[in-house]
Amino acid sequence: MSSSAKVIAGLIIFLCLITFPVWYNVVGGKASYTPELKIISEEKSCVESKEFMRIEHMQLLDDWRNSVVRKNNRTYIAHNGKEHNMSLTDTCLKCHSNKTEFCDQCHNYLEVTPTCWNCHIVPEENKL
Amino acid sequence: MKIDRRDFLKIGGLGVLGFAAKPVIDVVSKGELSEASIEAGPLAGKRLAMVIDMTKCKEGCTDCIDACHSIHNVPDFKNRKDEIKWIWNEPYDKTFPTQEHEFIGTGIKERPFMVLCNHCDNPPCVRVCPTKATFKREDGIVFMDYHRCIGCRFCMAACPYGSRSFNWRNPRGLDSSGNPFIKKNNTNFPTRTTGVVEKCNFCAERLAKGLIPMCAEVCKEKAIVFGDLEETDSELREVLRSHYTIRRKPGLGTRPQIYYIV
Numbered sequence: 001m002s003s004s005a006k007v008i009a010g011l012i013i014f015l016c017l018i019t020f021p022v023w024y025n026v027v028g029g030k031a032s033y034t035p036e037l038k039i040i041s042e043e044k045s046c047v048e049s050k051e052f053m054r055i056e057h058m059q060l061l062d063d064w065r066n067s068v069v070r071k072n073n074r075t076y077i078a079h080n081g082k083e084h085n086m087s088l089t090d091t092c093l094k095c096h097s098n099k100t101e102f103c104d105q106c107h108n109y110l111e112v113t114p115t116c117w118n119c120h121i122v123p124e125e126n127k128l
Numbered sequence: 129m130k131i132d133r134r135d136f137l138k139i140g141g142l143g144v145l146g147f148a149a150k151p152v153i154d155v156v157s158k159g160e161l162s163e164a165s166i167e168a169g170p171l172a173g174k175r176l177a178m179v180i181d182m183t184k185c186k187e188g189c190t191d192c193i194d195a196c197h198s199i200h201n202v203p204d205f206k207n208r209k210d211e212i213k214w215i216w217n218e219p220y221d222k223t224f225p226t227q228e229h230e231f232i233g234t235g236i237k238e239r240p241f242m243v244l245c246n247h248c249d250n251p252p253c254v255r256v257c258p259t260k261a262t263f264k265r266e267d268g269i270v271f272m273d274y275h276r277c278i279g280c281r282f283c284m285a286a287c288p289y290g291s292r293s294f295n296w297r298n299p300r301g302l303d304s305s306g307n308p309f310i311k312k313n314n315t316n317f318p319t320r321t322t323g324v325v326e327k328c329n330f331c332a333e334r335l336a337k338g339l340i341p342m343c344a345e346v347c348k349e350k351a352i353v354f355g356d357l358e359e360t361d362s363e364l365r366e367v368l369r370s371h372y373t374i375r376r377k378p379g380l381g382t383r384p385q386i387y388y389i390v
Contacts, residue, residue, distance in 0.1 A: 069273045072265060074336055089316060119274060119318040121201075 246384030
């Protein structure tokens with residue numbers, strides 16, 4: 001086992017290389033990055049509570065879609081009794097018209113690519 | 129009582145047959161078979177329909193086509209093969225092939241007829257759709273759920289009117305000279321995406337707001353009457369009462385809900 005020194009050195013180099021992305025982010029200060037959402041709406045609250053929307057917005061949008069397209073029911077009654085028009089572009093994007101600063105923040109961070117905008121048009125998309 | 133092997137097998141066999149017959153009996157007793165038969169009669173709810181008066185429709189006018197295609201973000205690929213159609217023109221012999229003969233009046237024979245999805249009462253496209261992306265709403269509209277469409281094009285083969293178009297190309301794309309296929313986006317209505325089938329939706333999004341379909345609204349000649357067949361005193365029923373109307377390919381049993389005054 002005369003080459004143990006070389007093996008250990010090799011292992012250390014290997015570990016350094018494989019953990020490089022972690023080190024790089026720690027040094028660059030990106031490890032503690034959290035997406036920052038900018039809300040530009042004048043409305044005080046969303047259709048449901050912030051906590052609910054954070055976890056369940058995708059399910060809510062799915063339910064809205066099924067309700068509008070398949071059952072032709074376009075009115076959503078929130079838990080606080082308020083009525084909303086079930087529409088991605090008319091309701092959601094009315095407040096969150098800054099898609100790149102709002103939707104995309106988390107979606108990019110988590111690397112999810114919702115297919116909504118393959119068909120639904122983002123209002124300011126024309127300006128970009 | 130002593131049961132020998134022969135009797136045991138007989139009784140067991142009958143028991144198994146009984147279980148196998150149960151689902152069949154359930155279906156028959158619920159009356160699901162009668163629902164699937166071809167001549168099922170009118171729906172209990174509303175039945176939306178349209179009358180197109182070709183005696184008023186002006187030759188050369190494309191107002192309804194332009195308005196419909198612009199609010200629904202219908203792309204123009206300038207190519208018959210890739211063409212997307214919601215409303216379009218067909219000659220008489222293609223519109224009413226079973227009612228055509230060589231001595232049809234000249235004013236009819238040469239003129240283009242305005243055609244769109246017939247929103248059939250017995251829609252073959254709905255029957256063949258494997259994902260139920262196309263379905264018939266309670267108000268009679270044959271509606272598409274683009275989210276569910278897998279682009280198999282069975283509906284296009286089934287539709288005898290050619291009312292369905294497939295998106296071979298990206299409708300949001302640009303042509304060779306850099307112009308978008310959709311000239312101006314209506315941001316309140318989605319576009320479609322490559323690989324889905326699309327067709328006229330009878331302006332369901334406008335009906336939800338209490339507006340009549342765009343084609344009927346923009347027609348200056350008032351050649352298009354839209355209404356509910358269940359409302360006996362509606363303008364639609366009045367027009368149908370006072371005129372002789374025909375439908376496209378009625379012999380196929382699809383019961384189209386677009387009526388023509390020729």
